[in-house]
Amino acid sequence: MSFLDKLKQGVTDAGQKAKTVVEINRLKLQAQDLAKQVEEKQAKIGEIVFMSFSQNQTVTVTSEIEGYCHEIVEIQSEIKQLHSKIKELNNEKVCDCGKVVSLETKFCPTCGHQFSMPPEIIDISAISPPLQETKNPNDPKND
Numbered sequence: 001m002s003f004l005d006k007l008k009q010g011v012t013d014a015g016q017k018a019k020t021v022v023e024i025n026r027l028k029l030q031a032q033d034l035a036k037q038v039e040e041k042q043a044k045i046g047e048i049v050f051m052s053f054s055q056n057q058t059v060t061v062t063s064e065i066e067g068y069c070h071e072i073v074e075i076q077s078e079i080k081q082l083h084s085k086i087k088e089l090n091n092e093k094v095c096d097c098g099k100v101v102s103l104e105t106k107f108c109p110t111c112g113h114q115f116s117m118p119p120e121i122i123d124i125s126a127i128s129p130p131l132q133e134t135k136n137p138n139d140p141k142n143d
C-alpha cells in the first residue's frame with residue numbers, strides 16, 4: 001500500500017479525528033493571537049492620533065499610522081485564512097460571499113458560485129506559514 005493510500009485510509013480514523021481537533025484548536029489560538037495583535041496596533045494608532053491632537057489641536061495621519069493600518073489589513077487577511085482552514089478541518093468551507101457550506105457542496109446556495117472540488121487530503125503543514133514569511137507582494141490573490 002502506498003503512502004498516499006495509507007493517508008487516505010487514515011482520514012476516517014478516530015486518531016486522525018483527534019489530531020484534527022488538536023489542529024483546529026491550534027489554529028483557533030493562532031487566530032486569537034493575531035486578533036490581539038490587531039487590537040494592540042489599533043491602540044497604538046489611537047495613541048498617535050491623540051498625541052498629535054493634544055500637541056497641535058489637529059489630527060494628522062502620519063506615515064506611522066498608515067504603516068499600522070497596512071499591518072492590520074495584512075493580519076486580518078491572515079485571520080481570515082485561519083478561519084477558512086478551521087472550517088475546512090470541520091468539513092466546511094466558506095464561499096466568497098461569506099456563506100458557510102459543507103465541503104461537498106458544489107454550488108453556493110446563496111450566490112451560485114461554483115466551487116472547485118475539495119482536496120482529498122488536507123495538508124496540515126501548508127496551513128500555517130511562519131508569520132515573518134507571509135508578506136508576499138507578488139501573491140496573485142492580491143490582484
Ligand SMILES: [Zn+2]
Binds near residue numbers: 097099109110113
Ligand atoms: Zn456564495
